[in-house]
Amino acid sequence: MYTTLLHQYQLVLSARTALFDYCETVKTEDLLRPLATFNNESMITQLMHVANCYLFWLSKSIMQQQRPYFKNEEHQNLTAVRNAYGQVDLVMNDFLHHFTDSLGQQILITRPDGSQLTRSPFEIFTHAITHEFHHKGQVMNMSRQLGYIPVDTDVVRE
Structure with missing residues (x-):
């Protein structure tokens, strides 16, 4: 099962990379622009919410680790967001090894x-990755509302 979940997370990483690469084409001020249609959240705050949910569910709740959450004010550009997700990947690696x-x-x-x-850890793993995909869709919708044309960021894409 461990190998299957590791492979599944690699698919998530591929989709996330497609999202981040697309976000590189969005102006930073638009990535940070609050949208009333999304409770005055921005694309970056959505992404950071997901990163913090990974910390909550995998690290704090299941592994009982006391990691600090990411602060929005410290993540004001895509480079900082990518760095935060590098930490998320380490948490996922620890999680999968711990519950092999x-x-x-x-x-x-x-x-x-x-x-x-x-x-179970399996349920929490599933929740965390589906939660990411839910918010990834919201980020794509937000970019469309700002006048951008989203690209395909699914696991299966051309």
């Missing part, structure tokens, strides 16, 4: 609001 033989193990998770739920 116990991806189905049920773990009690406490959310920031104090509520609790029980999930």
Whole structure:
């Protein structure tokens, strides 16, 4: 199962690279532009939200590590965003190595609001990557609203 999840994450990385390469064609001021249609969030704040969710679900909740969250004010350009995702990749690597033989193990998770739920590392892995794809779609939509023509950033693309 470990090899399968590692391969799946490599597909996520390929799609993420396509997204970041596309974002390189977007002006920095547009990457930072809050959009009312997205609760006054920007493309960069959406990307940083996803990076922080990886930290919350994989690192803090499942592996019980105390890593600081990424701060939006420190990520005001695509280079800083890419660097943050480099850290996310290290967290994912640690996560997959840690749970190589116990991806189905049920773990009690406490959310920031104090509520609790029980999930397996496999479920959390799936949640984290699908969450990224959800927000990737939002980023593409945001760019369209700003007048750009999005490219294909799916796992299967030309």
